[in-house]
Amino acid sequence: MHLLSIAIPGASPVPRRLRASTKHNQFLEPRQTLSIEPSAELLTVESGCLALSHYLPDGRRQISDIVGPGRVFSIGADCRAESLTYSSVMPVDMPSDAYVSQGRLMLARMQAHALLLGRKTAAERVATAVLDLARQFAPRDRPSRPSRATFILYPTRADLADWLGLTIETISRTLNAFKRTGLIAFDRPERITILNQPALERAAGGTTP
């Protein structure tokens, strides 16, 4: 992980699993798994990036969502939340209408993702993912959508593969194909710049997240 060179004194060799604190903020370093007792039902991401994942008995993994700042999520029985970078999460008590609307958002995202997993080609999946991650992680100076955004791609190729139902190699090939075609640019694997958003959206199969 060379995304951030923040020095955290003596933080490297700690247990990789964490219990939800009784009350407030929760700070995570990269690749920590959040295991929560149902005390805190709803959590919000203050900063950083989490992956919500599910496993088959034999180890196959499916990431159901990548969650960025401002997003609300909850983790239940067979759902794990893992930080993809230094992150901070916080329990939230919501007014019930906000609760409902957040639930709707989660559902809508999951349905869109099912459409992606069930019916989109590899290129369409990767394009969709890049646009989604740009929306979540590109700095938005203006309320408008960033048309030439650079952002940090927190998920690794392996994470993307497990999110999009593909393999590491296919992710790499597709991203580099997009680079060759001039849709995106990157020198380091995790700093992505969108060069041609309309074309990317077309490549995504016509559904903007």
Added chain:
Amino acid sequence: MHLLSIAIPGASPVPRRLRASTKHNQFLEPRQTLSIEPSAELLTVESGCLALSHYLPDGRRQISDIVGPGRVFSIGADCRAESLTYSSVMPVDMPSDAYVSQGRLMLARMQAHALLLGRKTAAERVATAVLDLARQFAPRDRPSRPSRATFILYPTRADLADWLGLTIETISRTLNAFKRTGLIAFDRPERITILNQPALERAAGGTTP
């Protein structure tokens, strides 16, 4: 559709689209699309079977869930509900805790389905689907799970394909393979009997819905 031979006088050539009635029950014949104004946010299936589906601009379809009696669902922006047989749905006003738990159920189902779509093989998907549909549509004389259940498979091969992210042919081949192996039986394509549930569950990849 030869699932039921109920005669509905002069019902065949009617408009295929229906508005939600102001108040109570809503009766649907096979292959009717339910389009709802947000008046009735939450609906429950009294009888029959519905498919919730999403489309890409070019017509590719993904069914996100197959909903049977007792289930609660809602349809939003780009989500369509289509009856797969004679069905009856009803708006529900829920106490907020029930609302929350139903939302959780939907989310959990969608996450399990994402795992299926992203990481399971064709055989695992079909096995999972058969078990899920048996749970929803097999008559449950006892509170226990039916270990030798016969049930009506309301979705066609095409519906199953669009639900499981496969093609009609793969669905057909896989079901017939299960039949040859003695996991299930069927003479008519839509009357399925589970002969060996443990083996089916193993074939499903180890996650029981």
Added chain:
DNA sequence: CGTTCACTTGATTGGATTCAATGCCCGTGG
């Protein structure tokens, strides 16, 4: 009685996986 629609089955193709090798960055320790 011909048409249609859903399903089945076989032959072939193809997109993504798998297998395999290499490069790169970085932290570690001799």
Added chain:
DNA sequence: CCACGGGCATTGAATCCAATCAAGTGAACG
């Protein structure tokens, strides 16, 4: 300082699972 090893990414070649293409069957229906 530099050799070493591990993790992640890239790239090429071979393989395979499911898609596509192509008939053929059978039940329902006008």
